[in-house]
Amino acid sequence: MAFSFFKKQTVTPDLSFLGVDMHSHLLPGIDDGLKTVDQTVEFVKELHAIGYKKLICTPHILNGVHNNTPKSIHAALEIARNALAEAEVPVVLDAAAEYMVDDEFERMVTEKEELLTFGNNNILIEMSYLAESNNLLKVIFDLQMAGYRPILAHPERYNFYHGNFEKYEELKDRQVLFQLNLLSLSGYYGKEIKKIAEKLLSLGMVDFIGTDMHHDTHLAATKAFVATKDFYNLVKNANLQNISLF
Numbered sequence: 466m467a468f469s470f471f472k473k474q475t476v477t478p479d480l481s482f483l484g485v486d487m488h489s490h491l492l493p494g495i496d497d498g499l500k501t502v503d504q505t506v507e508f509v510k511e512l513h514a515i516g517y518k519k520l521i522c523t524p525h526i527l528n529g530v531h532n533n534t535p536k537s538i539h540a541a542l543e544i545a546r547n548a549l550a551e552a553e554v555p556v557v558l559d560a561a562a563e564y565m566v567d568d569e570f571e572r573m574v575t576e577k578e579e580l581l582t583f584g585n586n587n588i589l590i591e592m593s594y595l596a597e598s599n600n601l602l603k604v605i606f607d608l609q610m611a612g613y614r615p616i617l618a619h620p621e622r623y624n625f626y627h628g629n630f631e632k633y634e635e636l637k638d639r640q641v642l643f644q645l646n647l648l649s650l651s652g653y654y655g656k657e658i659k660k661i662a663e664k665l666l667s668l669g670m671v672d673f674i675g676t677d678m679h680h681d682t683h684l685a686a687t688k689a690f691v692a693t694k695d696f697y698n699l700v701k702n703a704n705l706q707n708i709s710l711f
């Protein structure tokens with residue numbers, strides 16, 4: 466009893482206020498996420514059980530590492546959709562991509578190659594965790610001029626911005642949307658990332674929350690965290706746009 470004060474208050478997980486996840490690696494066998502379509506079905510069932518109704522999968526497109534194309538992504542989506550239909554899982558599965566901002570991506574934008582988007586021309590972009598992409602601002606500008614709405618994936622995870630909060634403010638001034646990783650708020654990626662995640666949220670700088678789901682450990686940690694009151698308390702005042710993606 467003496468320790469009950471410190472125990473996390475558990476609740477029934479209910480992410481229906483988000484409804485849509487827009488960052489995950491659930492498509493089988495095309496990046497560093499799930500490997501088999503059986504896993505895809507299992508994970509989608511689990512995510513449905515905690516309240517998601519639509520999942521937008523975003524496989525990496527990272528030149529030389531994950532050489533995905535609209536074709537490879539749509540082929541994997543088709544396989545996953547067929548398996549979900551067979552298993553009668555009532556979740557809408559869709560796909561876009563998570564684009565690494567590098568020279569190759571800049572070329573794709575400049576040459577107006579087909580880019581995968583979701584909702585109102587949203588495009589999910591990321592950087593390396595080691596250093597800022599040197600063409601970040603140029604690529605953002607070029608995307609916006611071409612009518613895209615860039616969403617920066619997990620801004621809280623770029624440690625090189627932590628001591629320089631103005632970087633986040635500059636990106637928001639440039640109308641960049643921010644997608645926070647749900648697990649960042651749990652401390653999964655460390656205390657410093659949790660702190661920045663909470664700061665971005667409390668300042669109203671977060672537009673979307675995504676699972677960035679890759680594997681079993683992410684799933685277990687996500688299920689545990691959304692069964693605590695902490696998560697709902699942290700996000701209750703945030704003006705999130707996930708639900709607009711139905």
Ligand SMILES: [Fe+2]
Nearest residue numbers: 488489563677
């Ligand atoms: Fe990701």
